[in-house]
Amino acid sequence: MEQKTIKQITEYDICVIGAGHAGCEAALACSRLGLKTIIFTVSVESIAMMPCNPHIGGSSKGHLVREIDALGGEMGKNIDKTFLQSKMLNVSKGPAVHSLRCQADKSEYSRSMRKILESQENLTIKQGEVVEILTEDGEITDPISREIFTKKITGVKTLTGITYSCKAVIVATGTYLNARCLCGEAITYTGPNGLMAATHLSKALSDLGVELRRFKTGTPARMDKSSIDFSKMEEQFGDPKVVPFSFSTDPATVQIPQESCWLTYTNETTHDIIRANLDRSPIYAGVIEGTGPRYCPSIEDKVVKFPDKIRHQVFIEPEGKDCGEMYVDGMSSSMPEDVQLAMYRTVPGLENCRIVRNAYAIEYDCLAPGQLHLSLEVKHIHGLFCAGQFNGSSGYEEAAAQGLMAGINASMEILGKEQLILDRSEAYIGVLIDDLVTKESFEPYRMMTSRAEYRLLLRQDNADLRLRKFGHRVGLISDEEYKALCEKEEHIRSEIERLKNTFVGAGKEVTEFLISRETTPLHTGASLADLICRPELSYEAIAPIDHERIEFLTEAEKEQVNISIKYEGYIERQFRQVEQFKKLENRRIPAGFDYEQVPSLRIEARQKLIKFMPENIGQASRISGVSPADISVLLIYLEQYQKTNGSSKKD
């Protein structure tokens, strides 16, 4: 019997558009939470591709990876399997800024992630370009979040004309939307690495009332390894003892032979070449309209903005173990090919270099993230979530973190459960998302430790203690893992208590020990905790005089004990600040609140509040242009409003 097909293939719960770092985490979270998920990519070969630098982690980004892992994401586990070199940065500068950074084997990282996706239940991988997001009009109120929407997701349509119906869509298109790559005068309309750009979705999103803007970023050249003279560079090694990213990785499995990186410098000749050819740089010639990031400037920017610096660092880093290409970190550029070659060749060790892939700048469409709820859902479209570079961030880790959160929240919405919103005192992820949706940023947003007000609490070493409970609540962390966490917590707590209540006196053994450690001997009794607080000592160091110590704590537990005692005063103070912070954070503003009704608000404050529609008073207070007096006024009005409208406040 002849059967006519229709252009609808299957029904899914969730469609994820894009299989970069955000898309992968999003798709894995959704499918792991039992939702039928499909992930679209323009090329299956580009799943979890690292089109720019070859590291995962680094200052504050390492924190994000740890947090992703604590919540049940994949990035940490994947880099533990595929890293080439690992370093803990800032070890002497305070526990809050310790940051783990790995050099990744790019193709291995990508291949390994693809394998995870392929073997994941409930998850379908599909190569294809999504050209339209399908919605249905009509006001609806989400039964859990109480937010009001005017449209609702029904599905997506691909370039081939096929419709996939779904309840939620996660847009994670990275730098692909209307992408344009620039290498001097040469312009191609491609995505990163020469891949096909997505040219239809921008218009479809605009038609849905989503406001887009244009950002730019760039990447340096890749060199032929055999053309580099490493003898003229300083060799940079990894740490002798590697700490894994994931809390679930056995530390023994990451003690592998590591690859080196190499340090060299630019010089005045390099800078002269750049200055002489600035008119051929698309940025300085005005060809690029997009806004570029200040934290990751091209070498042209560095030379122009910091004319007094006589040299800039250049790191030569492996792209992979069996890969003949090296990444030239610190010299991204959009200069024409001939200028690139000339400038790279002035750098010691690169005199005879051959460029495999040129440096280029890329421009792309992305979202003005003020349109998002803290859940990463678009404010007026129920079921439309956005994540990653599409939201105006930059970096693999920032993308993955948002992908995971968008995945969790899209799933929670469909499952009818409360969404997961992390605040600024709970996670770097909370800082990242709050900054993105609350503050107007005019450049791609990168995480930095200085953006976290409570960073002493948000350490990479305690990410599991902070966040596992949330991962467990949403269902990405198993009962078993959660139980292990609770035991860890208990070990730390009881050990700290023991140290605070164990006293040593001025006896011979203790005195000799203290003198041998070049610290003042005791005159009266002191607790072991008191001794740990001394700069010359630590939990490990006092082991010889701590006779009751039972050696069952893990390295990670010992670290927690040491940090908690050593920095107790500073940590306590941040806890008190958080208490104050939480007061405003817990005062919710009702959905669809009408700011026009509030008397005594200044006009600027009113306009900003209407534009951003903050979800709570704390978020409102962080919007630029809203003063403390405006917040007081708002508090008074809300009190009156809630009493007369009978809705309860969450306090």
Place this chain on the structure above:
Amino acid sequence: MSDTIAAISTGLTEAGISMIRVSGDNSIEITDKVFRPGKKGMSLKNAESHTIHYGHILDEEGNVLDEVMVSVMKGPRSYTKEDVTEISCHGGILVTRRILERILQSGARLSEPGEFTKRAFLNGRIDLTQAESVMSLIRSTSDLAAKNALSQLKGSLRDKVISLRKELIYEIAYLESALDDPENYDLSDFGDRCTDLCDRTLLTLNELIASAENGRLMQDGIKVCILGKPNAGKSSFLNFLLEEERAIVTDIPGTTRDTVESTMRLGDLTLRLMDTAGLRETEDVIEQIGVERAREAAKNADLILYLMDSAVMPSEEELRQAFDLIEEKPCIFLMSKADTERAFEKEHLLSSYKEISGLSEDKLPTVFLFSSKQEFTDETGAKIELRQERHQLEKKIMEMFWHGDVTMSEKIVITNMRQKQHLVAAAESVKAVKQTIEDEMPEDLLAGDLMSAYTELGLIIGEEVEDDLVNEIFSKFCMGK
């Protein structure tokens, strides 16, 4: 849990009784710290709600600041529905300010504009229908406070605060850049550099705190107007007070044509001295303008110093004129040229003035002698040294302020206290930075306190922090591998 706030709740413009209100979880405990009860063994902490207690407020050294009554009202039966204490003291701007300062030192913070009412409302004490007026109160008081804060910080002080902030943010940005990009920026000498910065900052902050304490931060000091007939010796008296030649002194009547303004410190106070042209009605047009100014100055003055030449008994007409100007304003009489043969003594003057003004005995001005010579004699013929007389005069002026006989605008006092509070907080943060360095703590732990100092200083000049740090990092340091 709510933090504890404090403020002067009576207007300072009226003499008599002033009240300081403290509200919040620790209000009773905080008040107790500075209160010495009249009844031995009594403690506010054990006091019943809605009771009043007699006693004294003590200063840092345990000396009595003032005799007070303290009311204790436990929440929710209080204005804010929180624990509240109210300290009633003897008027006087200085006493009231010092008591409030003691309360702040003991752990309360100065309330924001309209904050008591805001708390009362949020805690459900005030009717919902009043919400609108509460909102407009907050709006108007905070706008006014902001305006005062800005207008009262003099240019040079403002510049000092700005330059302190500039240095601080540079070092914070350096620190953050180094933490963010450790392979590019080195922190090995940061501790030493930061200690230097802290020492420099503390030096300036302490100077600023000292000037806040004696009121020099205030643009408006206490206005003192020096009046008297031409050649009564006003200019030389002014110079004597200032101990320098500022106005031109000659023997020709009416040389001082303009109101001269200069400031002097008197203990805790700043006096703004206005010399004025004489009071004689005159044909001279230029001097006529000066006379008008004198009248104007008298009207605006907080305190009037009225000079009379000891050699000439003032006529009934002159005293009447003087009373017209002075009315019931706080006033001190000075008999100048006391070294010359005197035509009258203190008692004569006061009895004539009493008759003309109809003032009661206790409202009459105090009289002091003055001369350009270092020594002279009093009515009994006893020798008096000029510097003794000066000391007595200053003491009298202080007393008048202390007891609230002379007042000044509350908003000035409060703005000044607010500025001082931020300066002290900034200094505390800088000290904490030094301590962290001394304790050999890692560099990251410096960032928080450095930033607090920066933020507190910003509040003084009315600037929000927002993205200062991130902008400074990117503009001063070349980031990114």
